Amino acid sequence: MAGANVWPDTPADFRTACMDYYHAALAVGKKLFCLFALALDLPETYFNDKTVYSAATMRTLHYPPQPDAADDKILGIGAHTDFCFTILWQQTGLEALQVLNSREEWINVPPLPGTLVINLGDQFARWTNDIFKSTVHRAANKNIVDRYSIALFFGTDYEVNIEPIHTCVTAERPAAYPAITAGEYVRQRLKAMYNK
Numbered sequence: 001m002a003g004a005n006v007w008p009d010t011p012a013d014f015r016t017a018c019m020d021y022y023h024a025a026l027a028v029g030k031k032l033f034c035l036f037a038l039a040l041d042l043p044e045t046y047f048n049d050k051t052v053y054s055a056a057t058m059r060t061l062h063y064p065p066q067p068d069a070a071d072d073k074i075l076g077i078g079a080h081t082d083f084c085f086t087i088l089w090q091q092t093g094l095e096a097l098q099v100l101n102s103r104e105e106w107i108n109v110p111p112l113p114g115t116l117v118i119n120l121g122d123q124f125a126r127w128t129n130d131i132f133k134s135t136v137h138r139a140a141n142k143n144i145v146d147r148y149s150i151a152l153f154f155g156t157d158y159e160v161n162i163e164p165i166h167t168c169v170t171a172e173r174p175a176a177y178p179a180i181t182a183g184e185y186v187r188q189r190l191k192a193m194y195n196k
């Protein structure tokens with residue numbers, strides 16, 4: 001689940017810029033865990049010891065233009081949920097990302113200058129016993145220019161047990177998920193995705 005990064009030779013400052021952004025986005029991820037802990041009536045620090053060596057991978061994405069493609073031919077990222085928190089930067093001025101709402105309708109997520117999109121992901125649905133949802137989303141670029149986005153996937157340390165938090169379990173809402181370590185969870189998801 002780990003490997004060396006592959007860096008292009010050009011542009012010269014690409015690696016430094018990526019790493020600067022990576023560390024800034026990581027700090028956002030850590031703050032998110034504090035905010036969600038408070039929202040769950042837990043101490044702000046609840047996730048601190050669970051996010052010491054956070055599994056945090058970043059994906060830089062390029063979507064070529066395909067304005068003339070028919071809907072069933074369009075390439076992009078198909079409908080899916082993310083494993084863990086996603087901190088997504090999207091290029092401004094282009095619409096491509098959509099989320100599925102509770103009425104099963106696809107809603108555009110237009111990039112707003114100076115904002116990030118935060119997706120809670122499946123691990124947080126497990127932590128919260130489905131009180132918080134992991135949003136189904138997809139992205140395709142039907143514009144006439146290239147589109148770029150950057151997704152940082154931020155989860156707990158791999159050895160942490162993910163299980164419904166006590167404040168999210170009641171007699172009416174019994175625990176819907178067994179405990180599983182974050183590492184084993186990611187391993188199973190990757191196996192299901194790439195090892196069919």
Ligand SMILES: O=C(O)CCC(=O)C(=O)O
Pocket residue numbers: 059061077082088090096097137138139149150151
């Ligand atoms: O590019 C986007 O807007 C979405 C990317 C995404 O959903 C992903 O990488 O999991």
Ligand SMILES: [Fe+2]
Pocket residue numbers: 080081082086137
């Ligand atoms: Fe995603």
